[in-house]
Amino acid sequence: MTSSIPHTRPAPSAPSTRPTPEPSPVPPPSVGPPSLASTLRRLRAISPGLTRGLLGTLALALVATVGKVVIPVVVQQILDRGLAGDTVDLGLVGAAVGTAAGVIVLTTVATYRMNLRLYRVSEGTLATLRIRAFRHIHDLSVLSQSAQRRGSLTGRVTSDVDQMSQFLQFGGVMLLVSTGQMLLATVLMLVYSWPLTLLVQAFYIPMFLLTRVLQHRLARRYALVRERVGDLLGAVAEAVVGAPVVRAYGIGERTARRIDGSIDRYRSAQTSAQRLVAGVFSLSELVAALATAAVVAAGVALGVAGEISTGRLVAFLFLMTLFVMPIQSMTEVLNDAANAFAGLRRVLDVLDLPTDVRDPALGLAGPAAASVDGEAGARPGAPAGRDLPAGALGVRFAAVGFAYPQGPPVLRDIDLEIAPRTRVAVVGETGSGKTTLAKLLTRLMDPTSGAVSVGGVPLPEVRFASLRSRVLLVPQDGFLFDLTIADNVRYGRPEADDADVMTAFEALGVADWLSGLPAGARTRVGEGGSRLSAGERQLVALARAWLADADLLVLDEATSAVDPQTEVRLATALAELTRGRTSVTIAHRLSTAEAADEVVVVDAGRIAQRGHHRDLVARPGVYQRLHRSWAAGIGSAAGGADRLAVPAPAGPADADPAGPAGRAWRRAE
Known part of the structure; x- marks a missing residue:
């Protein structure tokens, strides 16, 4: 029975200089994550129809929010005009309620269309992203592939893109509806009382600025979370593939401890991110309570002075609630968005890896040709490559x-x-x-x-x-x-x-x-x-x-x-x-x-x-x-x-x- 060639070379008198193949190092991470705007530009380059699809979805979202803001308007009209004095104007009340019901039906249809459109646009974009990422990984040389852990590369195409999918399907809907709701609520608040509107903004503009700062911190923490997910996937995949060796050498406990360590590092990174999210959520709750108390006090004072009617004050408080609710829910959206964009950046990092062994049929381009900012392809005048000659090959x-x-x-x-x-x-x-x-x-x-x-x-x-x-x-x-x-x-x-x-x-x-x-x-x-x-x-x-x-x-x-x-x-x-x-x-x-x-x-x-x-x-x-x-x-x-x-x-x-x-x-x- 034959066997592999044994290593029987006599021991040398000096240390051996025999070269040992070494895997290429993993590229060092960039200093800080790219900005949200640059990341979105990259995503639009991958899917040119994304902007058009999102603009149409935003228009539907604005229509969908009309049904929510129409209720305060109806309440104001009924209080100030339908219940004026000791009489009730049933005709006005009936017309107001009927109009509100019709608008709500219309906005329900718009909401349905908005959801369908958003799902279609987002899944189309993410499907394109998955395909581009997989094909790029496949085009990388063996040297480049060996620099990345198998589980990590798999995670880029699967779990990292899944994070984007979850955000676009749920957080994306909430983000669009909330944005439209805040815009319309702000406009109507200005119509009813610009002093009270300025008072509300005095509380929330500083919070918006603070949230922007916290968003950058959250992006860094979720970038670490996605990195830990890749490490965990790699460790688990390696343990599953190497199960026979693990059992043969009785190192199950050591392997389990290694995976436990990966799980613990993921837990630690996730906890750190969630701690920041919890802080933002608590802050938004506090600001909402203080703003509401201030508006009620100021509104009563304006009412006593005869500068605002009861109906307008009640409608303003309704509208303020519609303005504040999206801000509070934005904490959850911010959480999902940070996780999703951290995953997206990891996918874009893979697409940025240069194809060091390139098909000359695509043009003798450098790494920039592989950028997602443009389709990889033959440049004008670039060589198209040659075929091997017919017959036996030397x-x-x-x-x-x-x-x-x-x-x-x-x-x-x-x-x-x-x-x-x-x-x-x-x-x-x-x-x-x-x-x-x-x-x-x-x-x-x-x-x-x-x-x-x-x-x-x-x-x-x-x-x-x-x-x-x-x-x-x-x-x-x-x-x-x-x-x-x-x-x-x-x-x-x-x-x-x-x-x-x-x-x-x-x-x-x-x-x-x-x-x-x-x-x-x-x-x-x-x-x-x-x-x-x-x-x-x-x-x-x-x-x-x-x-x-x-x-x-x-x-x-x-x-x-x-x-x-x-x-x-x-x-x-x-x-x-x-x-x-x-x-x-x-x-x-x-x-x-x-x-x-x-x-x-x-x-x-x-x-x-x-x-x-x-x-x-x-x-x-x-x-x-x-x-x-x-x-x-x-x-x-x-x-x-x-x-x-x-x-x-x-x-x-x-x-x-x-x-x-x-x-x-x-x-x-």
């Missing part, structure tokens, strides 16, 4: 170097040329830079120096549509979606039918394994392929790669050991998959290197050796040492049993001389 690394941000070099001066239809195995110790080489070749990342070319075309000039259809990476984890085997294989060619899926397994020589499953190709694989073994996931991934029919295969071999039968199946499948194609395999099992046309040995980020297996294994050096360690591990694991048979490499006779036309036989096998 590879060229020219003085390539790579280093993670703020980290030591991982690759140094890599010069490597691979002829078309050549099977190359890249070997080396853990941390030598093999997987980084694969990511550069498939342009999941760009080198920090030098250039990588495929088919004679520098990769930064190749359109993604051409690159992804002609160059295929098969990662070592063999990731599968929670679908059937057939559905996962069809990711290689979406239009393929069940017969094409079966042909893929037959061509790779593993149809017997598929037929042995109770549901065959319709077997569900579970989340991440959890219902299949590691080796079985690799078989499905290879079938998917065969169906994709790429001209250049980059295979990052799985490090996990598999049973002998699956090992033989994998070796057979790899031999068939790479036949007639250029292939670069990041080999963790040296049986793969034995079957390759050429072996490239990477050591400490440099190419230490290259040649055929039989030449390298006979020559003192890194490869000979690795092979001896691997062979010793095989003999120990198998108890001296014979090594597994590996299919012979495809030589020149197995090449695909017909180029693209010759690939047709692979689909028809």
Whole structure:
């Protein structure tokens, strides 16, 4: 039974300088949150129809508030005119009540239309925001994605946008209605008594100014709340995905304490924000009580002086209540708004991350092209990118170097040329830079120096549509979606039918394994392929790669050991998959290197050796040492049993001389 290459290098006399890949650091947070106005401008840029939709909704909100302010007017008319003296003017009273009833019906209809319009506008805007955020995350390079925690990125598209949705659907309605109600109430208060209106404003203008100051503090506190939510989501997601390791090492209690800490930090941040909200609410209650008392006292004095009638004073007090109620409810709206805009800013922060690996078909633009202030797209006169040439593809690394941000070099001066239809195995110790080489070749990342070319075309000039259809990476984890085997294989060619899926397994020589499953190709694989073994996931991934029919295969071999039968199946499948194609395999099992046309040995980020297996294994050096360690591990694991048979490499006779036309036989096998 084969195993991963053991790390058996003798201990050096000096500290090792072997580069270790380091994740790029998370971008530092900005100093203070952006202003509300700038955030709203960004949101309008994402959804140009938002302004028009909100203006229409505001107009309906003004109509909807008429029904509330008409009641004080009716009361004033009845008191001052309908009940004048000792008589009752039933006609006036009836007309006033009837008018009020009609207006209330009209405003009820307006309220219904306002709610529908607001929901439609807000959900349309947020759907656009979710789509833009997800696509931008998907467009980020592997390097940029690794700088963010998975749970945090997921939270930006889900919970942070949900906060905006909750605010727009509930707080947004309250905000619009309250704004209209305050405007109309203020106008009518001025009509009834401008001195009393000025008295009311004398209490509330300072409160408005204070609220604006508190709003900035609340925005900072809710920004911390949203950050803590992202941390909590990341910690929980990591614990769920890593549950087998948690159980295996008995670290459940330690993991629980870590999550408890995330929960406690979230609770602390939320409590701090709510403490400020409670202070604002209590202050608004106090100001309302003082203002009401002052207006009653001043109103009575004006009434005694004959400057205001009883009906007007009663109507003014009604209107003042309509003015004060929205201010008190604004505390809750302010709470929701601060939380929502903190979430929105986190989403905009993601959209501001530069797409450092950019599709040339969109124009060779810088990070500004990814800004939400304008649609990303080709600039006038910008190169549209190139397609890879037809036929088999060669590879060229020219003085390539790579280093993670703020980290030591991982690759140094890599010069490597691979002829078309050549099977190359890249070997080396853990941390030598093999997987980084694969990511550069498939342009999941760009080198920090030098250039990588495929088919004679520098990769930064190749359109993604051409690159992804002609160059295929098969990662070592063999990731599968929670679908059937057939559905996962069809990711290689979406239009393929069940017969094409079966042909893929037959061509790779593993149809017997598929037929042995109770549901065959319709077997569900579970989340991440959890219902299949590691080796079985690799078989499905290879079938998917065969169906994709790429001209250049980059295979990052799985490090996990598999049973002998699956090992033989994998070796057979790899031999068939790479036949007639250029292939670069990041080999963790040296049986793969034995079957390759050429072996490239990477050591400490440099190419230490290259040649055929039989030449390298006979020559003192890194490869000979690795092979001896691997062979010793095989003999120990198998108890001296014979090594597994590996299919012979495809030589020149197995090449695909017909180029693209010759690939047709692979689909028809």
